[in-house]
Amino acid sequence: MQGCAxxxxxxxxxxxxxxxxxxxxxxVTTGQIKIVGSCAGSVPINCPGGTLASPAYINLTRTADSVxxxxxxxxxxxxxxxxxxxxxxxxxxxxxxxxxxxNINTAPGTAPTITLTGSVTFASQTxxxxxxxxxxxxxxxxxxxAADASITGTVACQSxxxxxxxxxxxxxxxFQQNASLCAVPGPALLGPCPATVAASARxx
Numbered sequence: 001m002q003g004c005a006x007x008x009x010x011x012x013x014x015x016x017x018x019x020x021x022x023x024x025x026x027x028v029t030t031g032q033i034k035i036v037g038s039c040a041g042s043v044p045i046n047c048p049g050g051t052l053a054s055p056a057y058i059n060l061t062r063t064a065d066s067v068x069x070x071x072x073x074x075x076x077x078x079x080x081x082x083x084x085x086x087x088x089x090x091x092x093x094x095x096x097x098x099x100x101x102x103n104i105n106t107a108p109g110t111a112p113t114i115t116l117t118g119s120v121t122f123a124s125q126t127x128x129x130x131x132x133x134x135x136x137x138x139x140x141x142x143x144x145x146a147a148d149a150s151i152t153g154t155v156a157c158q159s160x161x162x163x164x165x166x167x168x169x170x171x172x173x174x175f176q177q178n179a180s181l182c183a184v185p186g187p188a189l190l191g192p193c194p195a196t197v198a199a200s201a202r203x204x
Contacts, residue, residue: 013130014122014183014190021076021120022067023189024134028178029065029080029116032057035090035174043162045170048091048099057087058104058174063113067120076120081113084148084171092151100157104167106148114143116175125182125193132183133193139179141172 014020034055037046046053062082069076089101106114118139122131149167151157184191 012132012183014132014134016122016131018067018069018076020189021078021134024120024136024181025065025067025078025080027181027190028136028175029082030060030062032059032087033174034058034177035170036177037090042095043166044093045102046091047093053091056090058171059085059087061085070119073119074121077117078120079115079117081115081143083107083113089152094151094157094160094162097156097160098154100151100153100160103150103152104148104171105150106144109143109145109148111143114141114148114171116141123180134181134190136176136179139172139175141168141175144168144171 034057035046036055037052038044039047039050039052044050046056060082062080065078065080067076067078084104084106086102086104089103092100092102094100106112116139119137121135121137123133123135124131125133144164144167146164149162151160151162178192180193181190182193183189
């Protein structure tokens with residue numbers, strides 16, 4: 001086996017290489033990423049009329065990225081700079097206002113991009129099992145400002161003001177949905193992990 005290649009007969013131990021980590025970072029920071037949403041909290045998102053809707057999507061266009069192994073910490077650190085645009089309006093329910101629509105577009109902001117940083121470590125899906133999982137941690141998002149989000153709908157919606165931290169939390173939560181990626185059967189290297197896996201940290 002070379003690089004990230006794997007056979008198609010079933011899951012196998014992941015190569016503990018920078019190329020494997022790069023493949024995981026690519027999955028999280030390119031293409032589309034979904035916002036499942038929530039009907040809980042003071043500002044329900046993607047929950048029109050109190051019912052959770054189909055996932056909303058954010059289109060990501062990455063412009064720069066880096067991955068480096070941190071020897072002393074036995075982990076990989078990454079940085080990815082990208083533009084983000086919502087594929088369609090995202091339902092947002094505001095207190096005392098009602099149903100509104102959230103739109104994300106990083107182009108109008110101070111910078112046209114946002115930057116996600118974090119760490120990646122190898123782990124196992126089963127206790128003391130083979131290394132077949134990658135875990136993301138310490139995710140941090142910078143570069144998002146108030147101009148990158150707009151709320152449309154009624155006059156009250158357009159006049160509403162939401163803390164910038166709310167938007168950042170939603171975006172970080174979006175990336176955290178892929179906090180772990182696992183080896184999968186078939187030609188693909190990585191995919192979503194099973195719903196329940198026993199945590200086992202990387203072993204020497």
